[in-house]
Amino acid sequence: MKKAYHHGNLRETLLEQARIELEERGIEVLSLRRIAQRAGVSHTAFAHHFGDARGLLTALTAYGYERLGQNLGRARAEAVPHDQDRLVASGLAYVEFALGHPQMFTLMFASKYPNFSDPALDKASMAAFSSFIEDVRRGRKASKPDEESVDVPAMASWARIHGLALLLLTGRMRSVLALDPDRRREAIIDIITVG
Amino acid sequence: MKKAYHHGNLRETLLEQARIELEERGIEVLSLRRIAQRAGVSHTAFAHHFGDARGLLTALTAYGYERLGQNLGRARAEAVPHDQDRLVASGLAYVEFALGHPQMFTLMFASKYPNFSDPALDKASMAAFSSFIEDVRRGRKASKPDEESVDVPAMASWARIHGLALLLLTGRMRSVLALDPDRRREAIIDIITVG
DNA sequence: TGTACATCAGTGAACGCGCGTTCACTGATGTAC
């Protein structure tokens, strides 16, 4: 098969290879040159699709939020339709996303490199968050407060789920990490649902 | 005043300048050379005190845990001695430490650079965590479970406080960030203490 | 259907940059006698 000069799908290929490099080596040593090498393309080919290095990171982060949003949506759809079950399913999917894609999660939540005011990134992250927070809110039986005030119960649940994800993926909470997968899953659900 | 050839206190000076550089510019662009320049010393002077670059980051992270531990201890001592008040005071101090030292907090909890198996770092982080978790446990009125099982209520409170800190410092939770300092403090306490 | 030409997509060499580390060194300090 002759290799075409024009790739046809290079943007998606570069994003996918960037995702793999990210998980394998970590944010802190991501390199355009290595990603391009993985994709079998010269490292200057990036410019046509992403502008500069930050553009790639921004697109990669948006891609991560899209995947998180999809995972949450799937979990939501599979949960039997009681609000409480939906909160548990969403929360579990959130934590599992973090554990399954630790570097991506770190990029999405801790990194200063992506441009979070990029419209596509903002749209993807708002979509993931807002549906998740809606699940949380309904699971807590809290009515949506007026626009200006803080929805304390919903924020409390979100904070707990987010913190649980991060403490687990950074290796704290050794008592939970020591469990086998099934029991760990149960412990995560217990922690999400405890009064 | 003649500048001494031997500094006398260079290790502490370098750590302090590293801390300032960290907060001002961020983990991702920390540089030995710039820190040394701040301290008025050649960049090769590091080797005598920290070995290599990772050694400095490890020492800096340990320093962060010591300061977190001190802040928690101070908050604990000032709280009127009801267990619930102590949980609130510790939790608030935890969140305020994160907001006051965002880069340090990120280094302590998300970075892969420090060597977390370094004995001094391990000791400092265990000291900060264990006293904090003890506060949480007593505030939840949960008796300490046997060594092997998971203390679900304590982990749930820790996760909530940790997640709250991170969601705030990464700019999520806009409804809380929009408040003025006093009302924000109240909202943080509400979120920590809500059932 | 053919052709001219603009645009798009990818190449590869070269660049400068800041980095951490290595090296041989020098000045200051501490200590044994």
Next chain:
DNA sequence: TGTACATCAGTGAACGCGCGTTCACTGATGTAC
């Protein structure tokens, strides 16, 4: 109290490295007529 000498603390030049970017380019594609 003096002196010899080992050790400690800091210097500054040089190194190689991988990085992202720039540049002039070439091949492929799309389109107007």
